[in-house]
Amino acid sequence: xxxxxxxxxxxxxxxxxxxxxxxxxxxxxxxxxxxxxxxxxxxxxxxxxxxxxxxxxxxxxxxxxxxxxxxxxxxxxxxxxxxxxxxxxxxxxxxxxxxxxxxxxxxxxxxxxxxxxxxxxxxxxxxxxxxxxxxxxxxxxxxxxxxxxxxxxxxxxxxxxxxxxxxxxxxxxxxxxxxxxxxxxxxxxxxxxxxxxxxxxxxxxxxxxxx
Numbered sequence: 245x246x247x248x249x250x251x252x253x254x255x256x257x258x259x260x261x262x263x264x265x266x267x268x269x270x271x272x273x274x275x276x277x278x279x280x281x282x283x284x285x286x287x288x289x290x291x292x293x294x295x296x297x298x299x300x301x302x303x304x305x306x307x308x309x310x311x312x313x314x315x316x317x318x319x320x321x322x323x324x325x326x327x328x329x330x331x332x333x334x335x336x337x338x339x340x341x342x343x344x345x346x347x348x349x350x351x352x353x354x355x356x357x358x359x360x361x362x363x364x365x366x367x368x369x370x371x372x373x374x375x376x377x378x379x380x381x382x383x384x385x386x387x388x389x390x391x392x393x394x395x396x397x398x399x400x401x402x403x404x405x406x407x408x409x410x411x412x413x414x415x416x417x418x419x420x421x422x423x424x425x426x427x428x429x430x431x432x433x434x435x436x437x438x439x440x441x442x443x444x445x446x447x448x449x450x451x452x453x454x455x
Contacts, residue, residue, distance in 0.1 A: 332347070344394065363412070367401055400421050401413075
C-alpha cells in the first residue's frame with residue numbers, strides 16, 4: 245500500500261497530538277485537586293505534631309527518670325545517715341529502735357536525724373512509772389521492727405534529774421511524771437500523761453509513722 249505524499253507527516257502529527265492530550269489528561273487526573281490540599285496539609289501537620297509529641301514525651305520521660313534518680317539518691321543518703329547514727333548513752337531497751345537514758349548529746353543527735361523521738365518522763369519514786377516501763381515501754385521498744393524511732397527515758401522531779409532534763413520538761417510543758425511526748429522534726433506533735441499499755445505504744449507510734 246502506498247500513501248500519497250504529505251499524508252505520512254499528517255499521521256505522525258496526529259499520533260503525537262493524541263499522546264500529548266493523553267499525557268495532559270493523566271497529569272490533571274493524577275495531581276491533587278484544590279479540595280485535596282487541606283487534607284494533605286492536615287496529614288502533614290498531624291505527622292509533624294505526632295513527631296513533636298513523641299519528642300516531647302521522650303524528653304519528659306528523661307526528665308522524670310532524672311528526678312526519680314535524684315529522689316532515690318536522696319533516700320539512699322538519708323538511709324545511710326540513719327544507719328550510721330550511733331548513740332553513746334546507756335541503751336535500756338530496744339534493738340532497731342533504741343530506748344536510751346536521756347543525755348543531751350544523744351537527744352540532739354536524734355533531733356538532727358529526723359527520727360520520731362519518744363520521750364518518757366520518769367520518776368524513780370513513782371510506782372506507776374516503774375510498772376509502765378517494765379510491762380509496756382521496755383517490751384514495746386524491744387519488739388519495734390523499725391529504725392525510724394528512738395526513745396529517751398527522761399528523769400523528772402527526782403534526785404537523778406539534771407538541768408537538761410528540767411529544761412526539756414519545761415520546754416514541753418510536762419507537769420506530771422509518766423508523761424509521754426512525741427517529737428518529730430524538732431516539733432512536739434503529741435503529749436499524753438496517761439498510763440499506756442504495750443499495745444497503746446504500738447498504736448500511737450504506728451499512727452505517726454504511717455501518716
